[in-house]
Amino acid sequence: MKQYIDFDRVFQDFLKYTFSPYGQEYLKRLVENKPKDDEYEYLNEIYEIQVTQGLPVFHRLFDIRPILEKTKSYSVLLPEEIFKIKDFLVFVEDAKKVVPSSRYKLSYYLSKLGNYTSIIEEIDRIFDSDGNVKDNASKNLSVIRKEIKRHQLEIKQRIEKFISKNSKYLQEQLYTKRNGRYVFLIRSGARGNLEGIVHGSSNTGATLFFEPKEFIALNDKYEILLSEEKIEIDKILRGITSKIHDRYGNLMNDIEIVGFFDSLYARAKYAYENKAIVVKPDGKYLKLVNARHPLIPKDKVVPISIDLPVDKKGLIITGPNTGGKTVTLKTIALFIFMAQHAMPILADHGTRIPDFQLYLDIGDSQDVVESLSTFSSHMVRIIDAIKNADENSLVIIDELGSGTDPFEGSALAISIIEYLIEKNIRFVITTHLTNVKLFAMERDDIITASMEFDLETLRPTYRLLLNTPGASHAFEISERLGLPKEIIEQAKKHISKDHLKIENLIKGLNSKVSELESKKFELEKTLDEYERLRKEYERKYNVLKMKKIEELDKELREMYKEFRNAKKELQNALFSTKTKNESLIKKRLKNIEEKENTIQEIDSKIETMKYPEVEGEIDVGKYVRLKDGTTVGKVIEKRGENKFLVDFNGLKIEVKKNKLVQVDVQDNKQTNEVSESIHLVSFSPLKSNEIDLRGMTVEEALEVIDKFIDDLVLSDFSSGYIIHGKGTGSLASNIWNFLRNDKRVKSYRFGRPSEGGVGVTVVEV
Numbered sequence: 001m002k003q004y005i006d007f008d009r010v011f012q013d014f015l016k017y018t019f020s021p022y023g024q025e026y027l028k029r030l031v032e033n034k035p036k037d038d039e040y041e042y043l044n045e046i047y048e049i050q051v052t053q054g055l056p057v058f059h060r061l062f063d064i065r066p067i068l069e070k071t072k073s074y075s076v077l078l079p080e081e082i083f084k085i086k087d088f089l090v091f092v093e094d095a096k097k098v099v100p101s102s103r104y105k106l107s108y109y110l111s112k113l114g115n116y117t118s119i120i121e122e123i124d125r126i127f128d129s130d131g132n133v134k135d136n137a138s139k140n141l142s143v144i145r146k147e148i149k150r151h152q153l154e155i156k157q158r159i160e161k162f163i164s165k166n167s168k169y170l171q172e173q174l175y176t177k178r179n180g181r182y183v184f185l186i187r188s189g190a191r192g193n194l195e196g197i198v199h200g201s202s203n204t205g206a207t208l209f210f211e212p213k214e215f216i217a218l219n220d221k222y223e224i225l226l227s228e229e230k231i232e233i234d235k236i237l238r239g240i241t242s243k244i245h246d247r248y249g250n251l252m253n254d255i256e257i258v259g260f261f262d263s264l265y266a267r268a269k270y271a272y273e274n275k276a277i278v279v280k281p282d283g284k285y286l287k288l289v290n291a292r293h294p295l296i297p298k299d300k301v302v303p304i305s306i307d308l309p310v311d312k313k314g315l316i317i318t319g320p321n322t323g324g325k326t327v328t329l330k331t332i333a334l335f336i337f338m339a340q341h342a343m344p345i346l347a348d349h350g351t352r353i354p355d356f357q358l359y360l361d362i363g364d365s366q367d368v369v370e371s372l373s374t375f376s377s378h379m380v381r382i383i384d385a386i387k388n389a390d391e392n393s394l395v396i397i398d399e400l401g402s403g404t405d406p407f408e409g410s411a412l413a414i415s416i417i418e419y420l421i422e423k424n425i426r427f428v429i430t431t432h433l434t435n436v437k438l439f440a441m442e443r444d445d446i447i448t449a450s451m452e453f454d455l456e457t458l459r460p461t462y463r464l465l466l467n468t469p470g471a472s473h474a475f476e477i478s479e480r481l482g483l484p485k486e487i488i489e490q491a492k493k494h495i496s497k498d499h500l501k502i503e504n505l506i507k508g509l510n511s512k513v514s515e516l517e518s519k520k521f522e523l524e525k526t527l528d529e530y531e532r533l534r535k536e537y538e539r540k541y542n543v544l545k546m547k548k549i550e551e552l553d554k555e556l557r558e559m560y561k562e563f564r565n566a567k568k569e570l571q572n573a574l575f576s577t578k579t580k581n582e583s584l585i586k587k588r589l590k591n592i593e594e595k596e597n598t599i600q601e602i603d604s605k606i607e608t609m610k611y612p613e614v615e616g617e618i619d620v621g622k623y624v625r626l627k628d629g630t631t632v633g634k635v636i637e638k639r640g641e642n643k644f645l646v647d648f649n650g651l652k653i654e655v656k657k658n659k660l661v662q663v664d665v666q667d668n669k670q671t672n673e674v675s676e677s678i679h680l681v682s683f684s685p686l687k688s689n690e691i692d693l694r695g696m697t698v699e700e701a702l703e704v705i706d707k708f709i710d711d712l713v714l715s716d717f718s719s720g721y722i723i724h725g726k727g728t729g730s731l732a733s734n735i736w737n738f739l740r741n742d743k744r745v746k747s748y749r750f751g752r753p754s755e756g757g758v759g760v761t762v763v764e765v
Helices: 007-015 022-031 039-052 065-072 080-095 105-110 117-127 140-163 188-193 213-246 248-274 323-341 374-388 406-422 435-439 474-481 485-493 498-574 582-610 698-714 730-740
Strands: 170-178 181-187 197-203 207-212 286-291 306-309 314-318 357-361 393-397 426-430 446-454 457-465 623-626 630-637 644-647 651-656 660-662 690-692 720-722 747-750 759-763
Touching: 007 022, 007 248, 007 323, 022 248, 039 105, 065 080, 065 213, 065 248, 080 117, 080 207, 080 248, 105 630, 117 213, 140 181, 170 207, 181 188, 188 207, 188 698, 197 213, 207 213, 213 248, 213 393, 213 446, 248 730, 286 393, 286 730, 306 323, 306 446, 306 457, 306 485, 306 498, 306 720, 314 323, 314 406, 314 435, 323 357, 323 393, 323 426, 357 374, 374 393, 374 406, 406 426, 406 435, 426 759, 435 446, 498 582, 651 730, 690 698, 698 720, 730 759
Parallel strands: 314 426, 314 446, 357 393, 393 426, 690 720
Antiparallel strands: 170 181, 181 207, 197 207, 286 306, 446 457, 623 630, 623 660, 630 644, 644 651, 720 759, 747 759
């Protein structure tokens, strides 16, 4: 099927946006398989990141799998291979930072990537930026390198001395190396005047490569030092190779994650640069809004819009050849196929893609090998569709009934359409046969459409006009191409008057529809501009409203701090044995508590204004808050029928569904900002209604909580504040499990932002 809709050419554009072979491989597998369950959500998230803050540009990654396989055979990796591994490890660390907030589900997915900081640091410690092993890569190598440098200095001094003493025997005043040993270029006739070893001669034989006797021991020692250096470097490389091999399983798993991430990255980049959208196929409603075929240049493509609702059986498109009917069919089939494989399509929002199995007969593909005519090859594919398609299929046929006698072709075409309708099989078909047009116009369950033709310029506009049949415009097109006018006039005489009348009626209708479409287009442009302005004003209003709310919230927090400080001073005075104004202090404390309660109520209303409750089914990816609290979090996992794992700004807690409400979180809002902890402190024999458990083990914390709740019950306090911090969430999770089963506890919730947010649990007894 892919070859009929030019998918492979479109697919190459997606591959260009990848940065690794892993991403390309994932996309190629995706074409043959269904997307992951959450793939559309991940794709929308990374596209949102691209739009709001931009995605980084990654350098191309090398395929490290052959290198990893090499470690399995205990081979020592070369420095350049280790550097390729390091590139991947550095990318893994960078990839975890791409998704900025835990409110994205993709953040949780990328958190599965391994931690390779220690290996990266080890590689950086061993190698310099050019990939050479550093002198201090090991203590032994440092000693060897120092000895090599000292020995090289000694050799240099001896070389200068030898050249100075024996210049008359030298062909040139310089030295070179042969087989790793220092030698001099002497005249062939001077061989008998010097003791040493000849390592070869020049092409002419006039020059000998000579190692003097006094250099033999020096060269031997130099070779030994170089050998020791090689052995030590090999030992160092073997060590880092071993560490890489130890993470083999993790790395192979991370390659899969990186491949998936790369594929998302490529699709998001493609969507952003080409103004494409992500559509998840669902139901049986086909609607394309300003769909643009990706292979047609942007300055030439004519957008098409199609609306095939569920109550209609099919769409029949008529109009002239070369008018764009085939491109329209290919666009429909291509976009359905792409959407089914989680690939962005070039269309506007409002587009709906059905979850249909496609059956295609598009294009003229005369089968020479099978000796099938054009008509026969079409019919083979149509028969296959009829046999296999069902109510969950979409049959797309180009020029149904063509390639044979027009009368027989029309009869077959109408019968095939009737069969598809009877079997409840949806279809999109093109034709230029008059009888098929008339058949379609008589049925309410078929939508007719035509490709617009400009009668003034005698050229197709390639615009699709819904709810109107199209004329073939054979005479007009022939005239434009240069066919003599007298032939065209003679041809008209061979057509029945009824046929000409029908064609003229259709042309007139098309002209009216085209005029209405133009007016509709201008009206839609005006409405779009009004809508854009409305949204812009609404956005500015929301920004201003949020700014005022934040300012009020800040003032309340400052006021709360002042009350808290005053309260603590009064409490200290009250508990002092020297106080003489106990009744007055209690009265002032009560007054402060009333003001604090008022601030708490206003603070709760502010949080509700920031994140208003919305209707809808709670599910993964939705934003929620506790019914009796204000802390906002994101659902990251569904656990059973009635429980969800919710991420409250990094603190992951399992919560029952009936304790949650869904809230609206605007993109420009930062959820769960933890402000300075402000707690309500009442007068009681219990000096404070808060405890700080940070730094304690779970066992220690639960023991303290047990006593704390006892004290709360016996005190004048009705609620208390348990400070546990965020951390990994383990302490908070265990505290909630404890409170859930404690009959002394009436309710519990996370603190409001003014109370410390998710780092605090407020318990009511």
